[in-house]
Amino acid sequence: MKASAFAYARATSVADALELLTAHGEKAKVLSGGQSLLPAMNLRLISPELIIDIGELTELRGVTVKEGVLTIGALTRHVDLLKSPEIAAHVPLLTEAVAHVAHPAIRNRGTIGGSLAHADPASELPPCMLTLGAILIARGPGGERRIPAADFFTGIYETALRPHELLVAIELPVTPRSATHFFHEFARRHGDYAIVGLAAQAVVKDGRFADLRLGFFAVGDRPLLADAASKLVDDAITPRVLSEAFSALDEELDPLEDQQATPAMRRYLAKVLLARGVSALLGRPDLRAGAAA
Numbered sequence: 001m002k003a004s005a006f007a008y009a010r011a012t013s014v015a016d017a018l019e020l021l022t023a024h025g026e027k028a029k030v031l032s033g034g035q036s037l038l039p040a041m042n043l044r045l046i047s048p049e050l051i052i053d054i055g056e057l058t059e060l061r062g063v064t065v066k067e068g069v070l071t072i073g074a075l076t077r078h079v080d081l082l083k084s085p086e087i088a089a090h091v092p093l094l095t096e097a098v099a100h101v102a103h104p105a106i107r108n109r110g111t112i113g114g115s116l117a118h119a120d121p122a123s124e125l126p127p128c129m130l131t132l133g134a135i136l137i138a139r140g141p142g143g144e145r146r147i148p149a150a151d152f153f154t155g156i157y158e159t160a161l162r163p164h165e166l167l168v169a170i171e172l173p174v175t176p177r178s179a180t181h182f183f184h185e186f187a188r189r190h191g192d193y194a195i196v197g198l199a200a201q202a203v204v205k206d207g208r209f210a211d212l213r214l215g216f217f218a219v220g221d222r223p224l225l226a227d228a229a230s231k232l233v234d235d236a237i238t239p240r241v242l243s244e245a246f247s248a249l250d251e252e253l254d255p256l257e258d259q260q261a262t263p264a265m266r267r268y269l270a271k272v273l274l275a276r277g278v279s280a281l282l283g284r285p286d287l288r289a290g291a292a293a
């Protein structure tokens with residue numbers, strides 16, 4: 001199937017893009033890498049009247065680090081995230097996660113801003129934003145808004161972005177040197193959307209979690225920063241403590257049914273990932289088998 005007819009405008013600056021968005025509102029769609037927008041248009045899931053191509057706005061591309069904050073321009077492509085020495089050094093969880101986003105041809109065009117604005121609940125980058133405590137910067141006709149990742153994802157393909165706003169950048173606190181991370185997803189093939197995934201980061205002191213952030217994905221209509229982590233912090237992890245965390249996680253999950261998995265399978269896999277993540281982060285192979293009933 002082909003997309004229905006639409007008009008096309010190439011934005012020459014961020015101000016130009018915002019003027020076009022203001023003039024056309026919900027009838028317009030921003031085009032970044034086109035790797036989600038164009039398939040959706042071709043399937044006629046959406047039929048915007050105007051496409052505003054921001055692909056040439058180079059000021060929205062690139063990675064910088066300053067005073068403990070890593071800033072990524074919204075138009076930075078997945079391939080450039082993957083190859084960025086700054087990201088590898090300062091936010092290594094993200095480097096590991098991007099390697100699981102689609103396939104090279106898609107990573108060569110797809111952007112971080114497009115992925116976050118698209119808000120697919122099975123995407124790898126949104127849960128990383130929760131785990132890493134990102135701030136997403138949106139610019140609209142009235143100026144900029146700084147939106148904590150925890151408030152950004154509001155539902156399946158839904159975000160806190162307003163129709164006249166552009167996502168322009170993402171700020172991530174530099175990961176403390178004492179932190180370790182774990183990323184894993186169950187997918188039919190490497191590069192496919194996840195059936196269930198976990199992006200976790202922790203600080204471990206004396207064999208206990210001093211801090212633990214568990215960003216699950218494909219377990220509901222949006223990524224989840226699991227409160228179950230609190231059951232595991234500042235405590236000696238025993239099978240009983242882990243089992244309490246499984247129960248707490250189970251309460252928080254609201255998995256969807258699709259061709260890939262039933263909700264029950266997703267609940268099971270989320271608990272398997274929790275056990276594997278805790279085991280890997282603590283360096284305790286004995287906990288790995290303690291997965292879910």
Ligand SMILES: Cc1cc2nc3c(=O)[nH]c(=O)nc-3n(C[C@H](O)[C@H](O)[C@H](O)COP(=O)(O)OP(=O)(O)OC[C@H]3O[C@@H](n4cnc5c(N)ncnc54)[C@H](O)[C@@H]3O)c2cc1C
Nearest residue numbers: 030032033034035036037102110111114115117123167192
């Ligand atoms: C076969 C295939 C497999 C894929 N597998 C995966 C996968 O495993 N994991 C994964 O995460 N993704 C996957 N993707 C999606 C891919 O990562 C996309 O690149 C990404 O989701 C969207 O980025 P984009 O730059 O292409 O955005 P676009 O397609 O250009 O835009 C996506 C949406 O975001 C909006 N938008 C884009 N940029 C902005 C902005 N700066 N401000 C406001 N709104 C904006 C658009 O209007 C549109 O609604 C896959 C895609 C394909 C085709």
